[in-house]
Amino acid sequence: MNKVLKYVFLAIIAVLIATVPLYSGAFITRFLIGVILYAIMAEGWNVIAGYTGYPSFGNVVFFGLGAYVTALCMINFHTPFILSLIFSSIAGALFAIIIGIPILRLKGHYFAIVTLGIGETMMAITFNVPFTGTGAGLSLPLASNPNLFYYVSLIVLVIFIVFLKFILSGRLGYGMIAVREDEDAAKMMGIDTVAVKIKAFAISGFFTAIAGGIYAYWSTFIDPPTVYDPVMSIKMIIMTVFGGAGTLLGPVAGAFIIIFLSDFLSTHFTILHTFFFGGLIVMTAIFLPKGLMDVLSQKGIGWKYFIENIRKHRV
Amino acid sequence: MFELQIIINGLLLGGLYALMAIGMSLIWGVTNVVNLAHGALIMLGAYTTFWLFKLLHLDPFISLAASFAVLFVFGFLIQKYIINFVIRAKMFITLLLTFGLDILITNVAQTAWTSNFRQTSPSYASNGFSYGIITVPYVRLAAFAISIALVFALYLFLKKTKTGQAIRAVSQDIDAARLMGINVANTFAVTFGIGAGLAGVAGSMIGVLIPITPHMGEILTLKSFVIALIGGLGTIFGPLVGGLFLGLVETFGSFHLGAKYADVIVFGILVATLIIKPTGILGKNNE
Numbered sequence: 001m002n003k004v005l006k007y008v009f010l011a012i013i014a015v016l017i018a019t020v021p022l023y024s025g026a027f028i029t030r031f032l033i034g035v036i037l038y039a040i041m042a043e044g045w046n047v048i049a050g051y052t053g054y055p056s057f058g059n060v061v062f063f064g065l066g067a068y069v070t071a072l073c074m075i076n077f078h079t080p081f082i083l084s085l086i087f088s089s090i091a092g093a094l095f096a097i098i099i100g101i102p103i104l105r106l107k108g109h110y111f112a113i114v115t116l117g118i119g120e121t122m123m124a125i126t127f128n129v130p131f132t133g134t135g136a137g138l139s140l141p142l143a144s145n146p147n148l149f150y151y152v153s154l155i156v157l158v159i160f161i162v163f164l165k166f167i168l169s170g171r172l173g174y175g176m177i178a179v180r181e182d183e184d185a186a187k188m189m190g191i192d193t194v195a196v197k198i199k200a201f202a203i204s205g206f207f208t209a210i211a212g213g214i215y216a217y218w219s220t221f222i223d224p225p226t227v228y229d230p231v232m233s234i235k236m237i238i239m240t241v242f243g244g245a246g247t248l249l250g251p252v253a254g255a256f257i258i259i260f261l262s263d264f265l266s267t268h269f270t271i272l273h274t275f276f277f278g279g280l281i282v283m284t285a286i287f288l289p290k291g292l293m294d295v296l297s298q299k300g301i302g303w304k305y306f307i308e309n310i311r312k313h314r315v
Numbered sequence: 316m317f318e319l320q321i322i323i324n325g326l327l328l329g330g331l332y333a334l335m336a337i338g339m340s341l342i343w344g345v346t347n348v349v350n351l352a353h354g355a356l357i358m359l360g361a362y363t364t365f366w367l368f369k370l371l372h373l374d375p376f377i378s379l380a381a382s383f384a385v386l387f388v389f390g391f392l393i394q395k396y397i398i399n400f401v402i403r404a405k406m407f408i409t410l411l412l413t414f415g416l417d418i419l420i421t422n423v424a425q426t427a428w429t430s431n432f433r434q435t436s437p438s439y440a441s442n443g444f445s446y447g448i449i450t451v452p453y454v455r456l457a458a459f460a461i462s463i464a465l466v467f468a469l470y471l472f473l474k475k476t477k478t479g480q481a482i483r484a485v486s487q488d489i490d491a492a493r494l495m496g497i498n499v500a501n502t503f504a505v506t507f508g509i510g511a512g513l514a515g516v517a518g519s520m521i522g523v524l525i526p527i528t529p530h531m532g533e534i535l536t537l538k539s540f541v542i543a544l545i546g547g548l549g550t551i552f553g554p555l556v557g558g559l560f561l562g563l564v565e566t567f568g569s570f571h572l573g574a575k576y577a578d579v580i581v582f583g584i585l586v587a588t589l590i591i592k593p594t595g596i597l598g599k600n601n602e
Binding site: 274 | 351397401404407411417419423425499534544575579581582585586589
């Protein structure tokens with residue numbers, strides 16, 4: 001009986017989430033679209049960093065690429081929105097494979113900084129090649145129904161989470177976790193670590209690019225500094241780390257909480273908002289390096305937990 | 316003849332690059348933290364000199380000392396009270412933390428000083444001497460000379476002084492250093508302070524050459540990393556070689572391909588170095 005009740009409860013919540021645009025105003029819908037897009041990106045970072053142990057500091061490159069592919073398809077070839085998103089996702093995955101082959105051999109700091117550099121480089125290239133509209137940016141047609149973005153992004157997020165849950169219980173998922181825990185040992189056990197890393201990176205690129213495509217049509221205007229903003233890569237990271245890297249729903253919780261706080265501060269305490277992201281990152285790194293999900297899984301939580309975290313990591 | 320001018324420009328820029336990167340290389344080599352807030356520290360150095368010049372009419376080359384002092388204290392406190400707490404956490408946590416500091420410092424600077432372009436412009440900024448068709452601006456020559464001098468000063472400091480020896484000991488073996496009675500936490504803080512101070516001096520001189528904005532640091536962080544990497548970690552003269560190399564390549568590259576591609580060139584060098592020789596030009600091969 002308890003189980004039935006639980007499913008009924010979950011079903012009600014699912015229906016409530018799925019029908020948000022029908023009963024809430026444009027403001028809340030808009031806020032939730034932002035949350036869902038960031039949740040997709042954070043989950044994308046979670047795949048390559050949280051599960052596979054390769055902390056990319058430039059995942060925004062897939063977002064920007066996806067945004068530009070969708071924009072260029074819709075402007076130049078008038079392809080339908082959904083088809084453009086598919087092109088974006090394929091471009092994101094292909095790009096991840098192409099850059100992944102050389103850079104996924106690098107470890108630690110080297111991998112992190114190279115990915116950071118790729119984002120900056122794509123921004124510089126987009127500024128300079130003529131068909132991307134250079135620094136002036138691109139304007140997309142206006143969508144007839146703004147609620148479309150809510151449904152599309154929600155469906156993508158749900159597909160992503162279900163897909164991730166599916167691969168985590170399979171060969172690839174165990175391979176990713178093995179690579180994260182000890183790459184050499186994984187190789188010795190016969191895991192094709194190169195293939196695992198590239199597949200994980202491709203999944204990450206695939207979904208992050210879709211988020212970029214949705215963003216492009218939603219905001220109707222994109223330019224290089226917006227869609228290749230390195231701070232966006234950091235937002236994906238902090239959302240995942242805050243929620244819990246290497247957990248299925250941590251990134252979603254992180255995205256929701258952080259965007260809620262950020263929006264709240266920016267409307268009510270503008271000055272505090274200046275310090276928000278930097279301060280949040282510093283606090284999370286010191287007190288919550290394992291994320292919210294780890295805190296929730298503890299029985300009886302007190303100061304001891306946080307002090308223990310510090311004691312373990314300080315010099 | 317024109318090529319000679321490019322070589323001179325590249326070398327003069329490269330000296331300054333070396334000074335900019337040596338702090339990052341030192342911090343990385345000793346504490347194993349890649350400081351993504353390095354560009355922000357350079358930016359703070361640039362503003363320190365700018366305000367001293369603007370408000371007190373202090374010559375930018377005199378205020379270098381002030382810039383070093385301010386950034387040394389700032390860096391010391393950051394390492395001692397923030398970074399030291401996460402130094403043994405996962406590598407990406409320290410990267411994330413320093414990036415958080417970068418965002419924090421940049422945002423505060425932007426709120427306090429707006430995003431307006433500013434420049435430290437002493438009366439002699441455009442003076443120089445010419446020989447044939449080659450021109451050497453005094454400011455760039457002075458920046459180059461001071462940078463090289465500071466690199467050598469750092470070398471002597473690390474070799475000859477007690478603090479310098481402590482820093483080298485900690486970078487080699489933390490546990491053994493601790494057993495010898497070295498306070499590791501303070502040594503880390505001093506190391507970060509010196510790195511930050513040198514970044515501040517570099518920033519002060521960069522502010523005389525190019526416009527200052529709160530966001531100027533982003534690309535400088537990346538460049539510092541590339542230079543530290545090309546030169547090889549844990550070497551003192553590595554960043555000097557790396558800086559001169561990057562200065563030359565960038566100057567040649569922007570001349571032949573256009574200034575817009577300067578950042579792309581930097582990144583190309585980064586990837587090429589990592590693939591061909593990840594330990595850098597002067598680095599040892601056993602990493």
